[in-house]
Amino acid sequence: MNRRNFLKGISGGLVLGSAGLAWPRMPLAMPVSMGPAALPTGTLEASLLDALPGKKPLIKRSFRPPNYETPVAYFNDLYTPNDAFFVRYHIANIPEVAAQTWKLRIGGEALQTPMELSLDDLARGFERVELAALCMCAGNRRGLFQPHVPGIEWGNGAMGNARWVGVRLRDVLNKAGVKKEAVEVVFDGADSGIAAYKTPDFVKSLPMWKALDENTLIAFEMNGAPLPHWNGFPARLIVPGWAATYWVKQLMSIDVVAKPFEGFWMKPAYRIPLGKFANVDRFITQETAVNTPITDMVVNSLITNIEEGQRFRPGQSVDVKGVAWDGGYGIRTVEVSLDEGQSWRPAMLGQDAGRFSWRQWSYRFKPARRGKMTVMAKASNRIGQTQTAELILNPAGYHHNLIQKATIQVG
Amino acid sequence: MKRLLLLVLLPVTAAAADEGQFRLKEGAGRELVEANCATCHSLDYIQMNSPFLDKKGWEATLSKMVNAMGAPIAKEDVPMIVEYLNQHYGK
Numbered sequence: 387m388n389r390r391n392f393l394k395g396i397s398g399g400l401v402l403g404s405a406g407l408a409w410p411r412m413p414l415a416m417p418v419s420m421g422p423a424a425l426p427t428g429t430l431e432a433s434l435l436d437a438l439p440g441k442k443p444l445i446k447r448s449f450r451p452p453n454y455e456t457p458v459a460y461f462n463d464l465y466t467p468n469d470a471f472f473v474r475y476h477i478a479n480i481p482e483v484a485a486q487t488w489k490l491r492i493g494g495e496a497l498q499t500p501m502e503l504s505l506d507d508l509a510r511g512f513e514r515v516e517l518a519a520l521c522m523c524a525g526n527r528r529g530l531f532q533p534h535v536p537g538i539e540w541g542n543g544a545m546g547n548a549r550w551v552g553v554r555l556r557d558v559l560n561k562a563g564v565k566k567e568a569v570e571v572v573f574d575g576a577d578s579g580i581a582a583y584k585t586p587d588f589v590k591s592l593p594m595w596k597a598l599d600e601n602t603l604i605a606f607e608m609n610g611a612p613l614p615h616w617n618g619f620p621a622r623l624i625v626p627g628w629a630a631t632y633w634v635k636q637l638m639s640i641d642v643v644a645k646p647f648e649g650f651w652m653k654p655a656y657r658i659p660l661g662k663f664a665n666v667d668r669f670i671t672q673e674t675a676v677n678t679p680i681t682d683m684v685v686n687s688l689i690t691n692i693e694e695g696q697r698f699r700p701g702q703s704v705d706v707k708g709v710a711w712d713g714g715y716g717i718r719t720v721e722v723s724l725d726e727g728q729s730w731r732p733a734m735l736g737q738d739a740g741r742f743s744w745r746q747w748s749y750r751f752k753p754a755r756r757g758k759m760t761v762m763a764k765a766s767n768r769i770g771q772t773q774t775a776e777l778i779l780n781p782a783g784y785h786h787n788l789i790q791k792a793t794i795q796v797g
Numbered sequence: 798m799k800r801l802l803l804l805v806l807l808p809v810t811a812a813a814a815d816e817g818q819f820r821l822k823e824g825a826g827r828e829l830v831e832a833n834c835a836t837c838h839s840l841d842y843i844q845m846n847s848p849f850l851d852k853k854g855w856e857a858t859l860s861k862m863v864n865a866m867g868a869p870i871a872k873e874d875v876p877m878i879v880e881y882l883n884q885h886y887g888k
Contacts, residue, residue: 426849428846428849436814446814446841447841448841449819449841450816476835536850579837583867583869585837586865586867635851650865654865686829
């Protein structure tokens with residue numbers, strides 16, 4: 387049996403966990419599921435555990451460009467380790483950037499004084515800011531959409547929570563001077579497509595109000611260490627509350643512009659239909675009559691310590707653990723249902739690491755009888771939004787926040 | 798059983814994989830698909846996106862690759878590529 391077949395054999399959501407005993411500490415000492423059984427079968431077959439240089443083995447969805455997701459067991463910790471943090475690239479040419487020679491160019495027609503900043507200029511010239519924030523790919527859980535939609539067929543692991551250190555983008559822009567005709571700020575990283583084919587470069591823009599938000603950072607530290615190469619070394623954008631598509635890695639240039647930016651990755655890519663989701667943040671200069679760029683994340687949660695079909699002994703307490711997050715309003719409650727959603731009981735919330743961090747939660751119960759039972763979890767935020775009971779379909783498979791249901795076996 | 802799996806798995810997870818180990822299914826048109834698609838991305842993208850696209854779905858994917866992503870695929874090669882994808886990785 388070769389490696390792929392071996393992993394495939396255990397990939398259908400069946401994991402031989404030992405009731406979570408050593409699981410959170412040693413996530414990869416045991417077989418790791420390639421994702422929920424509801425992923426496309428081709429996805430499960432093509433996935434395997436693989437370590438990029440400097441990284442722990444992660445779930446490989448595609449080799450080139452590299453798209454690797456974090457095994458869910460890592461999410462039992464408040465912060466996701468740098469070497470287990472998910473990796474997502476759109477285009478395959480990803481250079482190594484040397485910190486000593488790296489310069490961030492600040493410009494654009496709506497900026498008064500263009501600048502070039504070294505890593506040292508950034509670190510010494512501006513106030514140092516630290517915040518915890520969840521970085522989640524817009525398409526996290528795309529593979530769980532029914533019917534399936536094309537793209538990277540992520541399970542639950544295209545996200546991670548980290549403490550980011552950097553400087554405020556607004557401090558940098560204000561130093562350079564923003565002209566009043568400015569409408570968007572455009573960000574380009576070091577990655578590029580194959581020039582001969584004119585693959586669209588991965589370039590993103592933000593509306594002025596979000597770019598000038600006090601929490602939008604140019605970060606050069608992650609969990610107390612430099613950013614890993616695969617997560618944007620030497621500096622990346624942090625856009626708390628918003629989908630990670632805006633968190634441009636290996637930042638090379640920032641341009642303040644007077645006209646809406648029209649690159650492929652802004653339009654038509656990363657769009658959601660207008661009016662379907664309860665998002666609050668608008669990106670008006672990019673809206674069309676039918677769609678809008680994805681903005682803030684919808685309220686969501688994930689059970690992190692129970693595998694589908696996991697067995698528990700009768701009379702044994704079950705500790706359900708998980709995380710919950712939203713677009714930056716903060717989690718108000720997480721509720722658990724053991725009766726298919728008929729009644730809900732509040733879970734205990736963990737430490738509050740700030741409104742952009744995910745919030746850990748736990749719920750303990752003793753199953754009353756033997757047999758199969760379901761555990762459901764539902765998060766609500768401080769502005770009254772809650773997870774959906776019916777999946778909201780959209781062409782690119784974004785904002786999957788269907789209430790999760792895990793089946794366990796007692797006895 | 799658990800212990801056995803643990804022993805078996807440890808050495809495997811330490812190894813690094815590469816895209817060369819991924820093989821598309823045998824069939825007419827495979828080489829054409831390899832030559833055209835692998836210039837920009839690894840071929841596991843194809844299996845990952847299967848089996849849920851029908852012929853129209855694969856045509857739309859090809860059209861996106863050519864028109865939006867700049868894939869240098871000759872027009873006359875498109876039908877055979879779609880045929881292979883639909884037959885081996887289609888719904």
